[in-house]
Amino acid sequence: MKSLTKAEEQIMQIIWQKERCLVRDIVEALETPIPQTTVSSVVRILERKGFVGHKAYGKTYEYFPLVAKHDFTKSSIKAWINNYFDGSPKHLVSFLVSENELNLKELDTLMKQLETLKKDKK
Template sequence: MSEQLRELTRAEEEIMQVLWDKGKAYVKDIIEVLSEPKPAYNTVSTIVRILQQKGFVGHHAFGKTHQYFPIISKEEYRKFVTTKLMSGYFGNSVGNMVSFFVKEKKVDLKEVDELMKILEDLKKK
């Protein structure tokens, strides 16, 4: 994982989700997928360039047109965000995090049972 990895803004993350799903895209392709109201072309272009400066996105130039692609994988970013969430809000405790989600009714008991099965399977390895 990149030592320079930083959390994305909501708009940046929305564009990264499109690039992770598509693999590569032009700005117009990104706009097509975004929900209404569609942002302006220049807005999306600016956000993509910011993502490029942050090291999340690369591009291939075709004349004056650029095709963008993710450099940071979705899995790499997920690990970064999860680690930040765990350390910042749950004292690096999976138990505290699961307990929170159960109390907030974001995870039901069936899902907790599934988590327990996964953990038991991991212990056997």
């Protein structure tokens, strides 16, 4: 899956949240104001990359996601783990534990989820 720039991802997050929207809806949802022409350019780039589709109502375009947020997240996390943790989820978890980003309760919850997955695969 293609990667997104920070601006593209920011706009994509809004499109995923709204599911169907106009450029002005995206502009209104942005925390930091960006000119409508810039947002429109980014949306067209997202469309060329295959992330967004549109339906035309005269000169007005309604945009919608073509890539599910879950699919993009899955692909991005896999790439991130490959780039920063040698492709090892174990290294990622170890890093999170050593940096105190995961506490014992959260680790226990993860372990229970893993046990459930293990049972389901049998």
